[in-house]
Amino acid sequence: MSTGNREEFDVVVVGGGPGGSTLATLVAMQGHRVLILEKESFPRYQIGESLLPSTIHGVCRLTGVTDELANAGFPLKRGGTLRWGANPDPWTFAFSVSQKTASATSFAYQVERSKFDSILLNNARAKGVEVRERCAVGDVIEDGERVRGVTYTDPEGNGREIVAKYVVDASGNSSRLYKRVGGTREYSEFFRSLALFGYFENGKRLPAPNSGNILSAAFKSGWFWYIPLSDTLTSVGAVVRREDAGKIQGDQEQALATLIDECPIIKDYLADATRVSEGQYGQLRVRKDYSYHNTVFWKPGMVLVGDAACFVDPVFSSGVHLATYSALLAARSINSVLAGLVEEKPAFTEFEARYRREYGVFYEFLMSFYDMHVDESSYFWSAKKVTRNTHTELESFVELVAGLSSTEFALDDAESAALRFKTRSSEFADAVDDLVEDEENSMVPLFKSSVVRQAMQEGAQVQTHALLGEDAEAEAPMFPGGLVASTDGMFWQVSTES
Numbered sequence: 001m002s003t004g005n006r007e008e009f010d011v012v013v014v015g016g017g018p019g020g021s022t023l024a025t026l027v028a029m030q031g032h033r034v035l036i037l038e039k040e041s042f043p044r045y046q047i048g049e050s051l052l053p054s055t056i057h058g059v060c061r062l063t064g065v066t067d068e069l070a071n072a073g074f075p076l077k078r079g080g081t082l083r084w085g086a087n088p089d090p091w092t093f094a095f096s097v098s099q100k101t102a103s104a105t106s107f108a109y110q111v112e113r114s115k116f117d118s119i120l121l122n123n124a125r126a127k128g129v130e131v132r133e134r135c136a137v138g139d140v141i142e143d144g145e146r147v148r149g150v151t152y153t154d155p156e157g158n159g160r161e162i163v164a165k166y167v168v169d170a171s172g173n174s175s176r177l178y179k180r181v182g183g184t185r186e187y188s189e190f191f192r193s194l195a196l197f198g199y200f201e202n203g204k205r206l207p208a209p210n211s212g213n214i215l216s217a218a219f220k221s222g223w224f225w226y227i228p229l230s231d232t233l234t235s236v237g238a239v240v241r242r243e244d245a246g247k248i249q250g251d252q253e254q255a256l257a258t259l260i261d262e263c264p265i266i267k268d269y270l271a272d273a274t275r276v277s278e279g280q281y282g283q284l285r286v287r288k289d290y291s292y293h294n295t296v297f298w299k300p301g302m303v304l305v306g307d308a309a310c311f312v313d314p315v316f317s318s319g320v321h322l323a324t325y326s327a328l329l330a331a332r333s334i335n336s337v338l339a340g341l342v343e344e345k346p347a348f349t350e351f352e353a354r355y356r357r358e359y360g361v362f363y364e365f366l367m368s369f370y371d372m373h374v375d376e377s378s379y380f381w382s383a384k385k386v387t388r389n390t391h392t393e394l395e396s397f398v399e400l401v402a403g404l405s406s407t408e409f410a411l412d413d414a415e416s417a418a419l420r421f422k423t424r425s426s427e428f429a430d431a432v433d434d435l436v437e438d439e440e441n442s443m444v445p446l447f448k449s450s451v452v453r454q455a456m457q458e459g460a461q462v463q464t465h466a467l468l469g470e471d472a473e474a475e476a477p478m479f480p481g482g483l484v485a486s487t488d489g490m491f492w493q494v495s496t497e498s
């Protein structure tokens with residue numbers, strides 16, 4: 001409905017990235033009127049190119065875009081190859097438990113985000129979402145009780161208003177809209193790094209069948225990502241400590257070349273490559289302060305998904321997973337409330353608890369990753385030794401998941417968190433050592449380690465919903481007295497288990 005410059009929708013979504021388009025699609029599929037306001041004109045550049053299987057085979061299956069992604073020609077990512085930890089040789093982590101048992105869903109893609117995000121946004125349009133590009137949201141409209149809509153500027157520069165039952169902030173890390181849910185944004189001291197990145201043509205590829213893997217290589221000043229985006233195009237980024245910001249100031253071209261020189265495997269892979277100097281990949285870019293979480297994820301009438309709510313370090317490619325997974329959780333909450341199935345408070349409490357838990361799982365997993373690197377002489381790596389640190393980082397982790405009563409997260413103080421972390425991260429490091437020694441390249445020891453099992457668990461659950469639908473087994477609540485997902489994955493419902 002429209003009166004003057006004010007229109008009404010059921011849901012207005014700010015931002016058309018993976019979080020926004022996924023949420024909008026899942027809500028529009030239930031017959032609701034959904035509008036996405038996106039400030040850029042797509043296709044637009046974004047970092048975050050290495051995906052996880054649960055995004056492709058779980059959430060993207062639920063939004064009905066899997067086949068289109070399969071036909072887009074994105075390189076197949078079977079896992080990650082890492083020069084990381086005690087062993088000087090690279091080792092490979094595969095999404096399948098062993099090469100013999102690789103299934104149709106044990107892979108993800110490496111994507112050019114301009115293409116991937118456009119596919120998702122066009123799919124939202126195809127599923128009934130109205131999408132308006134070059135429309136920048138300025139603020140939310142609220143009264144004392146709840147958020148009631150947004151104000152935005154249209155492509156002609158006119159100020160306009162949307163009134164909606166829900167405002168979804170999926171505007172990523174750069175917008176300030178998230179402040180309107182209240183709370184504060186807490187930046188991680190531990191993951192406080194900077195990334196300097198660019199694109200190369202004709203870099204080397206890992207040997208088959210791992211040529212589509214992300215290659216992550218630790219070196220004295222930090223670590224590199226090396227992501228194949230096509231047969232010839234590679235995304236290359238160096239992550240360094242914030243205290244070493246000086247290393248990437250001044251001439252960035254020279255800075256990247258110097259860092260590459262410090263890392264033998266990346267130097268070798270780029271020996272015959274040239275840096276792309278034109279188009280969307282033509283410039284070097286820097287990102288900093290990118291690991292944070294907000295203390296509040298929703299308030300009546302408004303919810304945060306994706307980077308608007310939280311993000312943690314790119315080492316295990318969890319950003320798009322967390323954005324699309326949180327979009328699925330928030331869509332369930334909105335769908336359930338709009339259908340009158342569940343009250344707003346329990347629906348969004350379930351959303352926030354599950355989202356925080358998944359973020360916490362990755363946070364802990366990534367700390368284990370950093371804890372594993374052994375290079376006594378490097379300041380970057382010794383500063384990243386969690387188990388040797390004071391407990392500040394573990395304290396923030398406890399705060400992060402505080403209030404969650406899941407048995408996995410029954411942490412009541414930093415001491416017990418430290419003990420638990422020490423055991424789990426050494427179990428993880430041992431599993432990696434076994435992996436390096438195992439000629440069959442079986443993933444069993446890795447998948448048995450607690451941090452890996454946890455990190456893969458919820459993604460596997462989402463994939464099960466997407467693949468089996470009505471045939472999926474009823475799940476148990478994640479939290480005592482909590483809600484469970486309906487078998488089609490689109491709603492919350494009260495558990496039939498007592």
Ligand SMILES: Cc1cc2nc3c(=O)[nH]c(=O)nc-3n(C[C@H](O)[C@H](O)[C@H](O)COP(=O)(O)OP(=O)(O)OC[C@H]3O[C@@H](n4cnc5c(N)ncnc54)[C@H](O)[C@@H]3O)c2cc1C
Nearest residue numbers: 015017018019039047048050137171172306307314319320
């Ligand atoms: C260095 C680095 C490397 C990374 N590598 C990976 C990786 O390998 N794999 C991975 O999965 N993730 C990675 N990430 C994370 C990934 O970039 C993000 O987690 C992901 O893009 C989040 O998706 P989103 O939908 O929440 O936000 P975005 O993708 O940022 O989308 C937000 C959208 O909102 C729009 N917008 C912003 N403000 C407004 C406004 N006021 N009005 C209207 N629209 C607005 C923006 O234009 C944008 O299109 C990396 C991040 C960093 C910093």
